Amino acid sequence: MNLDNCPRCGKLFAKNFRDVCPACMKDIDKEYELCTTYLRENKGAIITELSDATGVSIRQITKFVREGRISLVNAPNMSYPCEVCGTLIRENHICDNCRTRLQKDANKLKSTFASKPDEEKPTGAHSAYRIKDQ
Numbered sequence: 001m002n003l004d005n006c007p008r009c010g011k012l013f014a015k016n017f018r019d020v021c022p023a024c025m026k027d028i029d030k031e032y033e034l035c036t037t038y039l040r041e042n043k044g045a046i047i048t049e050l051s052d053a054t055g056v057s058i059r060q061i062t063k064f065v066r067e068g069r070i071s072l073v074n075a076p077n078m079s080y081p082c083e084v085c086g087t088l089i090r091e092n093h094i095c096d097n098c099r100t101r102l103q104k105d106a107n108k109l110k111s112t113f114a115s116k117p118d119e120e121k122p123t124g125a126h127s128a129y130r131i132k133d134q
Contacts, residue, residue: 031056032069044077
């Protein structure tokens, strides 16, 4: 039996398929119902409005969207924050600007390692930090 502490309430529970205890799972399901009910009645709602009206955190609403429980197709004004900069987005985890910046940094790092002679390249434990070709 796998025992773990619930990340939401801290209580000890038998961890099966869920990452939270049964009591918190019920609370999450209630929050989901509140969100879907509000969105049915207010199709043009934005995430901050939904959070304020239901008392459900923006983080939890974002999780519902990422899990596919809340569809953005039925909520045309709904978006959630980029995990890096907080800009509101409708797909993926990070916005296009952050993705572009991350790709540039990765390419710069890759070209830096490619231009170094073999004896200067990291080996052993540090070799895990090499960027692999895509």
